Amino acid sequence: MKAAHDAPPRWLDRGQQRSWRAYLDGNARLLDALDREHDAHLSVSLPEYEVLVRLSESPEGALRMSVLADGLAYSRSRTTHTVRRMEDRGLVRRGAVAGDGRGIVCSLTDAGRSMLEAEAPAHVAAVRRYLVDVLTDDELAALGGIMAKVAQGCAADPASRGPSSAKSLGD
Amino acid sequence: MKAAHDAPPRWLDRGQQRSWRAYLDGNARLLDALDREHDAHLSVSLPEYEVLVRLSESPEGALRMSVLADGLAYSRSRTTHTVRRMEDRGLVRRGAVAGDGRGIVCSLTDAGRSMLEAEAPAHVAAVRRYLVDVLTDDELAALGGIMAKVAQGCAADPASRGPSSAKSLGD
DNA sequence: TTAGGGTAGTTGACAGTTCAACAACACGAA
DNA sequence: TTCGTGTTGTTGAACTGTCAACTACCCTAA
Incomplete structure (x- = not known):
């Protein structure tokens, strides 16, 4: 795979380096603060919390x-594990999907919805405070636009995604 | 702690929400791609790799x-664990610090420096490709400036940092 | 009808991170 | 000196996420 031209590496210039490091640093601190x-x-x-939000927004x-x-x-398995833990706590319920025997629907329980409503203010306050x-x-x-562009770039690159649809093109 | 005024929560407006989500999403995909x-x-x-870089930049x-x-x-313990693993692989060495009996210096071995030089091109290429x-x-x-600002905001907030210097002000 | 390949989701072992508790040292004040 | 407090760094348990392997299902084509 890949021609492997071994072109001389194009290093980052000073400004690019600073930006990249600031990104890593700021990101680590921000997510740390929110986790905390x-x-x-x-x-x-x-x-x-993000799972609860997504579920609550669906009809x-x-x-x-x-x-x-x-x-x-x-990832698929992350989702499985996370949802299972939430199910154990009664925040979420799982059931079969109508038309597709493979599918599993994850749905918000009343407890889950209450939990989300109770915690939303504190969550939003933290996002406000730190970002x-x-x-x-x-x-x-600007940050939103830039990160959307980054996300799009990653999504476009086959190598950036998980083992799903990997296809082992090398055979 | 904290007066707890219970002011009505100031929700995020549509645009703020979009930016925040784009950030979370783009970040997740970017770091995933680089990890991968x-x-x-x-x-x-x-x-x-970041550890190797920092060490290599020090005099x-x-x-x-x-x-x-x-x-x-x-975190302190993350650093300890990571450095120990790297030491086991011979990339890094640990020793006492001159003036302070508590301190431990972590230094790059020749193998560590070679490793860094060998891998830098591929790392940089990935950072270029995805960011x-x-x-x-x-x-x-702009991204760099914004994230630096975010980092600064987190650093200024005592609650955002780890248990170091926590002080339990509540006593 | 069945064979083959793709998709959905789960599982268990493993790796990396966090947390709480701890040991050892530094340093200023009594 | 000695006591008390803060700092530095480590440890092991618990938790979270990844990976590879697997089951079960869908769907198309022969």
Whole structure:
């Protein structure tokens, strides 16, 4: 695979390096702070909270596992594990899908919905405190646009995705 | 702690929400892609690579554990574990610090330096492919500036940091 | 009808991270 | 000196996520 031209590596210039490092650093600190906030003051972790949000936004409060996984950019098995843990706590329920014998729908229980409503204010406050309120409106919008572009670039690159649809083109 | 005014929560508006989600999504995909690249084609993980870089940039190729940890925004114990694993592979060596009986210096071995030199091109290529080359120069610079601001905001907030210097102000 | 290949989801072993508890040292004050 | 407090770094258990292997199902084509 890949011609492997062994072209001389194009290093990052000073500014690019600074930006990349700032990204790594800021990201680590931001996600740390949010994780910590969830740990300290909420009953669901950040990833679990995201699951609750996605389910709550769907018309029936329910989504197929694969849709949930793709929407959150979680791996299939991560989704399985996370949902199982949430099911054990009664936040979520699993059931068969009508037309497809393989599918599993994950749906919000009343307890799950209550949990989400109870914790949303603290979650949003944390996101504000560490991200939204730190930036100007323009900066936040710029960040969103840039990261969407990055996400798109990753999605376009076959090598960036997990083993799903890997196909081992090398045979 | 905290007056707990219970002010009505200030939700995120539509645009803020989109930006925040784009951030989460793009970030997840980007770091996944880089992790995957390191896993598939390199001999050191991304966090280990960062350790090698920091050490190599220091004049003596050596840094105190705490300096390394703070610089990388890694927890103390993460640093300990990571460095121990790297030491087991001969990439790094640990020794006492001159003036302070508590300190441990972590220094690059020849093998570690060779490893870094060998793997740097592939690492940089991945960072380019998934981040740098996807954005314009202005966008990358903007991203860097924004994330630096975020990092600063987190650093300024006492609650965002780990248990170090926690002090349990509540007593 | 069945064979083959793709998709959905789960499972268990494993690796990396966090947390709490701890040991050892530094340093200032009584 | 000695006590108390803060800092540095380590340890092991618990948790979360990844990977590879697997089951079960869908669907098309021969």
